Structure formats: C-alpha cells, structure tokens
Amino acid sequence: MHRKVLLFLLSLFIGAAAPAFATDAPTANMPQVGQVAPDFRLQDQNGHWQTPADHKGRWLVMYFYPKDFTVGCTTQVCTFRDDIAKLRKAGADVVGVSLDNVKSHQEFAEKYHVPFPLLSDADSKVASTYGVLTSMGGVHYxxxxxxxxxxxxxxxxxxxxxxxxxxxxxxxxxxxxLKAST
Incomplete structure (x- = not known):
C-alpha cells in the first residue's frame, strides 16, 4: 500500500510540474457542452450540504481536483481564492470537489483561507457521474x-x-x- 501512495503522490507532483494544456475535449462519459449538469448533494468543509439549487441563477465554476495539500491542488485553490472577487463580480460561484473527507477539506480551507465551498465526494459518486474518476496504483482520485x-x-x-x-x-x-455572446 505504501508503494501505491508513493506512486499516486509522484503522479500528482509530475502533473503539477508539467501540466497539460487545457482542452475543450471532454471524454465520452463526461457531460457535454449544452447538456444539463448532473445533480449532486455533497458536504462542504463546514459540514453544510450543497446542491446545484444553491447556485441557481448564477454561473457555477465546479472544479475537480485530486488531493488536498498537494502542490498542484494548493496552487489551484489559491488562484481561485485570489480571483474570487472577480468571479463573484462576474456572477459566478466557485466550488472545488475532491474525494477527500470533510475534515481534510476543513483543514485545507483553514490553512489557505479558502472563501468558497470545498465539497467532499468521499464515496466518489459525483466524480464518477461527471466522468472524472480515475485511479493510479489502486488509489482513486x-x-x-x-x-x-x-x-x-x-x-x-x-x-x-x-x-x-x-x-x-x-x-x-x-x-x-460567454456572457457577451448571450
């Protein structure tokens, strides 16, 4: 098991050090542009339940990430944190989602002063529904x-x-x- 965790952490580090270019090509099992976003009901770092209805009438940035406290995930949460005023001014809410538990999210949010919900998908159902569940060395993320x-x-x-x-x-x-084109 120790070897599997090491491989997983190494893959996260490599991914953070040499990130791929963002594409607009979702995989076949991901929801596609124009489709209704899959429903979810997840707890945030404060133990509050979040659903899409909480964001009705606003844009929602829903980003999935591998693991709290890793290099790339810390970078990502901090850039969203630093841009949160601009995102809110643009009419968008932000939620981060990983398979980490509520306690891990709470510690991560406290350490990096995260002003938006970090949702715990500990049973990985939402990640699976959104087509982003994967594994390396037997570790799911x-x-x-x-x-x-x-x-x-x-x-x-x-x-x-x-x-x-x-x-x-x-x-x-x-x-x-997108807002300008509507």
Missing part, C-alpha cells in the same frame, strides 16, 4: 477537470487536464466571452 455551468444549469464549458495556475484566469476570460 478525481482528474483535474473544471466545468463552467451556466445560470440555467447547463454545461457551458469543460476544461480537461487544466493547468492549476491558469485555470481561474481561463474561466474568467471564457465567462466574459
């Missing part, structure tokens, strides 16, 4: 993937293999373009 969901609950954009440092700025740019 969510692939780093972001969904931009419009105020009507439909998928507006999918970011696959995102760069954790650039994801927030990509979302802001695309959000402005």
């Amino acid at each position: 969510a692939k780093r993937t972001t969904f931009l969901i419009d105020p009507h609950g439909k998928i507006a954009k999918v970011y696959v293999d995102v760069d954790p440092e650039k994801n927030s700025s990509q979302v802001l740019s695309d959000l402005a373009a």
Whole structure:
C-alpha cells in the first residue's frame, strides 16, 4: 500500500510540474457542452450540504481536483481564492470537489483561507457521474477537470487536464466571452 501512495503522490507532483494544456475535449462519459449538469448533494468543509439549487441563477465554476495539500491542488485553490472577487463580480460561484473527507477539506480551507465551498465526494459518486474518476496504483482520485455551468444549469464549458495556475484566469476570460455572446 505504501508503494501505491508513493506512486499516486509522484503522479500528482509530475502533473503539477508539467501540466497539460487545457482542452475543450471532454471524454465520452463526461457531460457535454449544452447538456444539463448532473445533480449532486455533497458536504462542504463546514459540514453544510450543497446542491446545484444553491447556485441557481448564477454561473457555477465546479472544479475537480485530486488531493488536498498537494502542490498542484494548493496552487489551484489559491488562484481561485485570489480571483474570487472577480468571479463573484462576474456572477459566478466557485466550488472545488475532491474525494477527500470533510475534515481534510476543513483543514485545507483553514490553512489557505479558502472563501468558497470545498465539497467532499468521499464515496466518489459525483466524480464518477461527471466522468472524472480515475485511479493510479489502486488509489482513486478525481482528474483535474473544471466545468463552467451556466445560470440555467447547463454545461457551458469543460476544461480537461487544466493547468492549476491558469485555470481561474481561463474561466474568467471564457465567462466574459460567454456572457457577451448571450
């Protein structure tokens, strides 16, 4: 088991050190642009339940990430944290989702002063529904993937293999373009 965890952490480090370019090509089992976003009911770092209804009428940035406290995931949460005022001004809410438990999310959010919900998908059902569940060495985690969901609950954009440092700025740019085209 120790070897599996080491391989998993190494893959996260390599992924953070050499992130792939974000694409708009979701895999076949991911919800596609124009489809209604799959439903979810998950607890945040404070133990409160979150559903899509909590974000009705607003854009929702729902980003999946592999693991609390890893290099790439810390970078990503901090860039969304730093851009949260701009995202809210643009009419968007942000939620981060991983398979970590509520306690881990609480510690992660406290350490990095995260001002938005981090949702615990400990049973991996939501990650599976969104087509982002994967594993390495027997360890399951969510692939780093972001969904931009419009105020009507439909998928507006999918970011696959995102760069954790650039994801927030990509979302802001695309959000402005999508709002301008409607």
